[in-house]
Amino acid sequence: MGNCQSEPVQVVVEDCLDRSSTAVWDDATAAKWLPKDVHQRFKECLMTGEPTRESDRAVIAEAMFKWARGLGATDFAHWFFPMRGGGGAVGGCVGAFKMDTMIDLEWSSPEANKPFKATLPADRLFQGETDGSSFPNGGLRVTHSAAAFTTWDRSSPPMIVDKVLRIPCSFVTHTGKCIDDKTPLLRSSDAVHREGLRLLTAMGMAKGAKAIHSFLGWEQEFFVVHAAHFKARPDLVNCGRTLIGALPTRNQQMDLNYFGPVPDRVERLMVILKEEMLKMGSPMAVRHNEVAPAQHEMCPIYSVCNASADSNALFMEIANREAGRLGLQVLFHEKPFAGINGSGKHANWSMGTDTGLNFFHPGKDDESRTIYTTAIACLAHGLCQYNELMRCAVAHAGNDHRLGAQEAPPAIISLYPGQGFEAHVDSIIAGGALLGYKAEKKMQSTGCKASMAVEANSEDRNRTAPFPHCGNRFEFRAVGSSQNCSFPVMICNVVMAAGMAHLADQLATGKKLRDCVAEMYKTNRHVIFTGNGYSAEWPEEAKKRGLPNLNTTPKALATFNCAKNKAIFQKLKVYEADETDARAEVMYENYNTTLAIEAKTMIHMMETGILPACAKDLQKYTNCKALVGDREQVYGSIKAGTQKLKEVLSKVPHSIQEEATYYCDVVKPQMVALREVVDTTEGLLESGLYPYPTYETLLYSH
Ligand code: ADP
Numbered sequence: 001m002g003n004c005q006s007e008p009v010q011v012v013v014e015d016c017l018d019r020s021s022t023a024v025w026d027d028a029t030a031a032k033w034l035p036k037d038v039h040q041r042f043k044e045c046l047m048t049g050e051p052t053r054e055s056d057r058a059v060i061a062e063a064m065f066k067w068a069r070g071l072g073a074t075d076f077a078h079w080f081f082p083m084r085g086g087g088g089a090v091g092g093c094v095g096a097f098k099m100d101t102m103i104d105l106e107w108s109s110p111e112a113n114k115p116f117k118a119t120l121p122a123d124r125l126f127q128g129e130t131d132g133s134s135f136p137n138g139g140l141r142v143t144h145s146a147a148a149f150t151t152w153d154r155s156s157p158p159m160i161v162d163k164v165l166r167i168p169c170s171f172v173t174h175t176g177k178c179i180d181d182k183t184p185l186l187r188s189s190d191a192v193h194r195e196g197l198r199l200l201t202a203m204g205m206a207k208g209a210k211a212i213h214s215f216l217g218w219e220q221e222f223f224v225v226h227a228a229h230f231k232a233r234p235d236l237v238n239c240g241r242t243l244i245g246a247l248p249t250r251n252q253q254m255d256l257n258y259f260g261p262v263p264d265r266v267e268r269l270m271v272i273l274k275e276e277m278l279k280m281g282s283p284m285a286v287r288h289n290e291v292a293p294a295q296h297e298m299c300p301i302y303s304v305c306n307a308s309a310d311s312n313a314l315f316m317e318i319a320n321r322e323a324g325r326l327g328l329q330v331l332f333h334e335k336p337f338a339g340i341n342g343s344g345k346h347a348n349w350s351m352g353t354d355t356g357l358n359f360f361h362p363g364k365d366d367e368s369r370t371i372y373t374t375a376i377a378c379l380a381h382g383l384c385q386y387n388e389l390m391r392c393a394v395a396h397a398g399n400d401h402r403l404g405a406q407e408a409p410p411a412i413i414s415l416y417p418g419q420g421f422e423a424h425v426d427s428i429i430a431g432g433a434l435l436g437y438k439a440e441k442k443m444q445s446t447g448c449k450a451s452m453a454v455e456a457n458s459e460d461r462n463r464t465a466p467f468p469h470c471g472n473r474f475e476f477r478a479v480g481s482s483q484n485c486s487f488p489v490m491i492c493n494v495v496m497a498a499g500m501a502h503l504a505d506q507l508a509t510g511k512k513l514r515d516c517v518a519e520m521y522k523t524n525r526h527v528i529f530t531g532n533g534y535s536a537e538w539p540e541e542a543k544k545r546g547l548p549n550l551n552t553t554p555k556a557l558a559t560f561n562c563a564k565n566k567a568i569f570q571k572l573k574v575y576e577a578d579e580t581d582a583r584a585e586v587m588y589e590n591y592n593t594t595l596a597i598e599a600k601t602m603i604h605m606m607e608t609g610i611l612p613a614c615a616k617d618l619q620k621y622t623n624c625k626a627l628v629g630d631r632e633q634v635y636g637s638i639k640a641g642t643q644k645l646k647e648v649l650s651k652v653p654h655s656i657q658e659e660a661t662y663y664c665d666v667v668k669p670q671m672v673a674l675r676e677v678v679d680t681t682e683g684l685l686e687s688g689l690y691p692y693p694t695y696e697t698l699l700y701s702h
């Protein structure tokens with residue numbers, strides 16, 4: 001097991017909350033409530049992967065029960081993350097619960113009026129069973145063998161939410177196949193641990209490190225609208241995004257919103273969220289307005305990747321619970337509004353040892369610099385050799401509206417380690433030493449007396465890159481705002497572990513580290529790109545370099561379960577071949593279902609909202625033909641466009657791959673064409689007749 005409990009975070013926030021107000025069973029809580037030896041053995045099991053012994057389980061369950069009861073918990077729930085197949089879910093990809101009560105029958109009690117006792121039996125804390133036949137499983141489970149099991153991810157802390165002790169769990173079938181997002185992430189963390197230690201040992205630089213962890217700090221972007229407006233729009237309710245709507249004249253042209261004052265009610269929501277997340281052991285680091293009107297961002301302090309992914313799912317869930325209490329609705333969709341910025345979830349990702357060494361921090365001594373240069377070679381190898389896989393990590397219907405637009409990284413996956421580092425790579429390829437790159441800060445004058453010179457990083461940030469280096473981590477910027485982080489971070493771990501495994505194998509043959517690293521950079525040089533990812537030239541250049549440009553979900557998904565990907569998943573013990581196939585199937589299903597719901601919602605809105613409004617509008621001109629103008633023709637084309645959409649929908653092919661391509665190439669363009677006329681119509685209709693809250697109302701009503 002490559003995971004360990006996230007370190008307790010020192011909490012210092014302005015409203016004086018501190019650790020004593022948290023309701024999370026983290027390592028510090030466990031240390032307080034468990035006998036020393038039980039706690040020690042629990043942690044050792046996390047390192048070795050051994051089961052927690054039965055007697056310890058009983059002690060842990062009893063201690064956790066007392067702790068949770070002391071904080072008012074009355075129920076407990078296994079909290080797990082069925083593979084929903086990507087993002088795009090209305091409200092975001094949050095988890096599922098198997099709720100249970102902390103009451104059990106007192107079998108031994110002879111008294112008829114006292115048959116119950118409050119308890120948390122160890123076997124139910126550590127494992128649960130559910131009829132999982134309604135969860136997406138990609139063919140891994142047949143209807144007549146429905147049992148599925150939840151089992152505590154011992155490296156992610158339980159917490160109390162609304163009087164429910166929540167236990168983060170893996171979710172597997174009767175035969176141990178993963179049908180969730182968490183289990184593959186945990187397996188990938190194990191792979192990082194295994195291959196990372198093997199590599200460090202081969203380099204002679206393990207220096208007492210016992211574990212390698214991967215870390216995640218997510219930046220969650222989202223929109224907040226009035227709940228009443230949300231409910232009045234069938235497209236938002238059913239699809240999480242608007243299918244029609246013209247931009248207000250003031251949208252984001254003047255860049256006024258970014259970091260601007262947050263509207264009062266949203267500020268209240270964010271403060272509540274900060275407090276709630278802190279109670280759950282996840283201190284939020286950042287909150288601010290984002291670029292588009294009504295768009296915001298929050299992000300926590302990073303932690304081990306699985307616990308951080310859980311905290312993100314919790315964040316999305318609590319955000320909508322609290323928003324509802326304030327009459328608001330949070331939109332986690334990647335593109336709720338056309339024409340203004342969409343939302344991403346940058347996954348700040350790094351890895352390092354339990355002794356505090358960060359692979360992605362250039363470091364101050366020769367050894368850490370060597371590790372840094374070597375680690376980036378491994379990453380370049382992974383990103384280049386499994387380039388399509390990385391693209392699949394963020395492929396779903398919602399993200400297709402975002403990737404490749406001038407606000408998000410392109411759909412081409414490249415690595416941005418910095419321009420200075422790129423030059424260093426070329427020098428290594430040309431025969432130079434691994435050492436020689438120094439990430440020294442530079443002082444830059446502000447040009448005035450009052451403001452002192454700024455200390456600038458040696459490398460600039462590159463917001464146009466899908467995978468830029470950010471000082472001590474990489475930021476996978478292509479992740480969609482509604483996604484569960486587990487899947488994309490699992491793929492980050494896999495590509496990195498693949499690179500580390502490759503290098504460790506090379507070193508095992510007796511080759512020199514410098515030569516192996518140089519060879520890796522040479523082979524994968526074309527994945528490193530430090531220019532402008534938004535430029536028109538980049539797709540051309542990427543094509544010349546042979547980098548894929550999988551600009552739609554169906555194109556990306558067609559590569560997911562290819563032989564090469566299956567082999568690496570299997571080698572790293574992350575997915576068996578059938579689990580890879582299952583995941584592909586679920587992603588296809590998710591895409592197709594999303595598009596089907598969108599198309600049907602659009603037809604419904606045309607027939608019950610837009611077309612009747614058009615008819616009413618036209619009626620007003622029966623005595624004044626001069627003002628009819630284009631109206632008859634434009635409104636007529638909505639009718640025709642709706643008809644056409646129905647027709648194309650009736651011809652959807654049957655195989656899931658063909659279906660996805662058809663939705664993408666035939667249904668979607670028809671929706672776009674129809675939308676165009678409807679948005680023109682919005683400018684023609686008498687204002688009171690538009691049947692839904694307009695963009696202006698949605699974006700500016702806080
Ligand atoms: P940005 O400067 O990109 O806007 P933010 O400060 O909004 O960054 O978010 C940065 C995120 O990266 C935070 O969640 C932070 O805790 C996280 N982070 C910082 N260092 C690391 C690291 N070594 N590994 C993973 N995440 C990190």
Ligand code: MG
Pocket residue numbers: 219346475
């Ligand atoms: Mg960032």
